[in-house]
Amino acid sequence: MKDNVTKDEVTTEGANAAVLGKQEKERLARAALARLMEPQDSVGLALVHAVGAIDALGIATGELAAGPRLEQEISTLLSESGGQASWPGLTASKRRWAPRVPDLAPDRDLETMKRLGGRLIVPGDELWPEQLSDLGLQEPLCLWWRGHEQPLPSMRQTIALVGSRDSTSYGASVTGDLAYGLAQRGYCVVSGGAYGIDAHAHRGALRGGVANLPTIAVMAGGVDRFYPSGNDDLLRAVANQGAVISEVPPGSAPTRYRFLQRNRLIAALAAVTVVVEARWRSGALNTAHHAESIGRVVATVPGSIHSANSAGCHRLLRDGGAICVTDVGEIAELAGRNGEVTVSYKDSPAAPHDGLSLEDLILLDALPLRSASSVEKLTVVAGLSPDSVRAGLGRLGLLGLASSERGAWKRTKNA
Amino acid sequence: MKDNVTKDEVTTEGANAAVLGKQEKERLARAALARLMEPQDSVGLALVHAVGAIDALGIATGELAAGPRLEQEISTLLSESGGQASWPGLTASKRRWAPRVPDLAPDRDLETMKRLGGRLIVPGDELWPEQLSDLGLQEPLCLWWRGHEQPLPSMRQTIALVGSRDSTSYGASVTGDLAYGLAQRGYCVVSGGAYGIDAHAHRGALRGGVANLPTIAVMAGGVDRFYPSGNDDLLRAVANQGAVISEVPPGSAPTRYRFLQRNRLIAALAAVTVVVEARWRSGALNTAHHAESIGRVVATVPGSIHSANSAGCHRLLRDGGAICVTDVGEIAELAGRNGEVTVSYKDSPAAPHDGLSLEDLILLDALPLRSASSVEKLTVVAGLSPDSVRAGLGRLGLLGLASSERGAWKRTKNA
Structure with missing residues (x-):
């Protein structure tokens, strides 16, 4: 039993090391690609989407061969992303990337970042935005x-x-x-x-x-x-x-x-x-x-x-x-x-309800902002007669301070 | 025959006088109503819509009686115009108008306007906006x-x-x-x-x-x-x-x-x-x-x-x-x-296409603003190889300067 446990542990550690190795390779590949390609090199980015950064670097540097099916896949990715539908093909892109291949030294770049107190992050990293x-x-x-x-x-x-x-x-x-x-x-x-x-x-x-x-x-x-x-x-x-x-x-x-x-x-x-x-x-x-x-x-x-x-x-x-x-x-x-959020009211020297009668101001204050209220309820809230409430609502309505829905009233947003 | 003509003329003149008389009466009635009612007195305005200004004045001043059918019509007009659905009735409005009835003197008001070098216009007048x-x-x-x-x-x-x-x-x-x-x-x-x-x-x-x-x-x-x-x-x-x-x-x-x-x-x-x-x-x-x-x-x-x-x-x-x-x-x-309309370009020190290569600038200038152009046509207009045009369009597209529709390209508005 103990042997088994130890074996399991070893296997897991091995797998972790393999995963870590792959992540590190991916990071190095992206560091290299970032030097090879200008930002938003759409063919290059599509290539990475299609085959991953490690193989993309291999293809970009000419170490790996790319078949016509890959070109088709890149075409699809490009047109799906709203870019050009036709493109001159990978050969043209490789021609563009070729002059920078001799300068590739991703290890050195990562070392530089370390020295500057920084790092390189890639999609999938926990720190990636x-x-x-x-x-x-x-x-x-x-x-x-x-x-x-x-x-x-x-x-x-x-x-x-x-x-x-x-x-x-x-x-x-x-x-x-x-x-x-x-x-x-x-x-x-x-x-x-x-x-x-x-x-x-x-x-x-x-x-x-x-x-x-x-x-x-x-x-x-x-x-x-x-x-x-x-x-x-x-x-x-x-x-x-x-x-x-x-x-x-x-x-x-x-x-x-x-x-x-x-x-x-x-x-x-x-x-x-x-x-x-x-x-x-x-x-x-x-x-x-x-x-x-x-x-x-x-x-x-x-x-x-x-x-x-x-x-x-x-x-x-x-x-x-x-x-x-x-x-x-x-x-x-x-x-x-x-x-x-704090809604800011810069200054309030004059209100749209300036000039209202006292009764109408009382009525305006009685009007709810969200759910509409019936005339009956408003008479109670405002302490006004039904006639005064109705007339007041008419005035407030004309002033754009109140609005009605199926006989029920509420205050408008700007009141 | 001559008699007939004269008779016709007299009749026409009489009709004209009658029309003129009615227009003048309408004008006087509106002048009076304008004093009786505050601006946007919705019941008053609905009343005028329902029976015309002359009868509305009669009803408002108590000279004419108004039946329940009129009140119904006013209700309909009020709710159709987005105002209150229920209102206290004409009696309440007449109570509001009553204090001003003794002051009515539309002839005097029109005389005042004449003296001021002015006039009163009403809907239907040629001068009415x-x-x-x-x-x-x-x-x-x-x-x-x-x-x-x-x-x-x-x-x-x-x-x-x-x-x-x-x-x-x-x-x-x-x-x-x-x-x-x-x-x-x-x-x-x-x-x-x-x-x-x-x-x-x-x-x-x-x-x-x-x-x-x-x-x-x-x-x-x-x-x-x-x-x-x-x-x-x-x-x-x-x-x-x-x-x-x-x-x-x-x-x-x-x-x-x-x-x-x-x-x-x-x-x-x-x-x-x-x-x-x-x-x-x-x-x-x-x-x-x-x-x-x-x-x-x-x-x-x-x-x-x-x-x-x-x-x-x-x-x-x-x-x-x-x-x-x-x-x-x-x-x-x-x-x-x-x-x-003159579109104003205040200053143009820097353009969104600054930083483009000469080829891409040429291509941008070749792109139409309205109808889209094919790659083939662009090669002729711009004098560039098909490959260069395609690559350039891709770059311009990514920069938001060009857009494509079914393989044809045009310049975007802000390019």
Whole structure:
């Protein structure tokens, strides 16, 4: 019996080691693929979906052969994900990847991350932010993560604050206030680490932070180098208190293409993407577009119509997709954390029911907001005669303060 | 034969006189009813709908008797118009009207209007603004009109600019600019003649006016007295160049109830109601509510989230009903005068297609905006190989700049 138990234990350990070995291989393969392929290389990502990262690396590097059935499978994946239906085939992609094959050294990259106090996470890891799977085929291969090891916040706990690099003093103060307030409520503020709105977002969140991870900077280049260099101190603080992440390996330059792809990660990490300040044409609108395309809420902060830096925000409002937000409570409400929502009534100098007679005001107060009430019941609640109640309801109805359903009355929302 | 002709002529003249007599009687009756009943007296308006103004006046003053069938008809009209289903009956209404019967002197009121260089118009008159019929049962009995006799503008030619009395310098300049620009394009700017946003709206329209009737002030009280008195000069100018109108007869005080009812006229006259500046609770929101309830477009101008005077505008944006507008072109577009629409591109320092390769930029330029184009056709237009076109389309697709439908491609709106 004892022998058996020992044998079982050994077998389990062996299996665990095998599993661990496979996970490690998978991680190394994804690290290598991340260097081989640009972000959102759709053929490459489809290849990984079809055969797994390890075999995908083998095919990409030419160590494994790929048959026509695989090409068919990739075609199907591409068209299912809304991408191109026809593509030039794996040979063309391999031609694109080939120049980088000699540079592959995933072990070295992982070593670099360790040295920086970071790590590489891949889908399936416990620490992997599951909201990224909403990107479908465009989910990143892996994330290079600089910062303390701790659970990344869930989508509902995360708000993206984005905007132009050339922020105005208005944009700076609004972003700072929102980021501080969100962090105070326990939200994680995600942004892009750039100058302007991004920097104010990270800074405000670091100041307000009460949660473990008040802010995340998603980089377009490698996390080994803080970019832009003027934000070096800020991004160092973000890495210390929060997280600095990227889908491209250490040493990668932040190209314009990578900036645009990076935006989809910001959008996917957060429940709400708030564009605080943006010109008529701005990269922040690209983030908003990504957010909308995967069903995330897009919000924007209004500003003066004389400010070119708010023109992009107003464009988002006018074109329909974005919701107007003016404070932390409204953003939190959009994030669906209803428990923490505080409806803000900024000022109440004049009410829509100003000018009502005393009787009608009494009647208005007697009207329920949810379920409608009968005239009989209202006479009791308000202490008015049935005639006065009916006449009063008519007046309140005409004023848009009360509405009736099959003879029963309730207060309208704006009363 | 000659006799016959003469007889015919006499008969026609007699009939004309009879028609004229009836029209005049109807006008006098409505003038009297306007004094008897408050604006939007739903029972009174239903009564007029049921039996006409002349008999309604007879019933209201007690000269004519009303049977139970009439009460039934009024009930039906009231419930059909979304008002109260039960009401205290005509006797109660007559009790409400009775105190004013001794004061009735419609001839004197019409004489007053003549003396003021004005007139009374009633539904059916050639000069009656037909868009007011969208108010249904709540269409006013008549309009007391001070100003030159000229056609009132159609709904599509009319824009309402409304807002708070305590406007900021931002609100003042924005309102002035919008009103001036709208008047320059031939629109009539309607507002309420109050201090603040209203006054800036009238003033801007008078300055910019190229049309016959650049602005209309809708008063809550009688048009014999310009209210508020501080706007006396302005309203006199509005009466001279535009029109000052009201549904209540000369001598009527501008009560709060009448202010709220007046707002429905502003909303109904205009194709678009633009709230330029409004506090969280503001009468301007009441106008917006009226506009929405009769299917008119509600628009609002964004402002600083630090300004309490824009909080009502942002509330309108957030609650969904209002469209964000930032210039005259956007308002004109909403009014449906597409011929005059100029899409405004404020600044274009950075485009969403920045960072594309030269080939992809060429491809993007080759993509049609409306009907989709085949890959074959694109190779010709762009001068690229089929492979390059397909690969480029994939990249543009992932960037959200191009989209495909059954193998054919077009540029997306924001590309």
